[in-house]
Amino acid sequence: MPLRSRLYNVLFRRTSTFALTIVLGALVFERAFDQGADAFYEHLNHGKLWKHIKHKYETEEK
Incomplete structure (x- = not known):
């Protein structure tokens, strides 16, 4: 539960974040x-x- 509440407080609490x-x-x-x-x-x-x-189809041109 602490991880969930920390995640909510840091990322989802404010609309901008x-x-x-x-x-x-x-x-x-x-x-x-x-x-x-x-x-x-x-x-x-x-x-x-x-x-x-x-490489099968290209030829070297000089």
């Missing part, structure tokens, strides 16, 4: 979700993406 907590939480969640989805997509499509196969 509550709004800031929500905004920062959304930004952190969005960043983590985006990076996780990108890693999952690259794992599923390993060997099929251009960055994995471009």
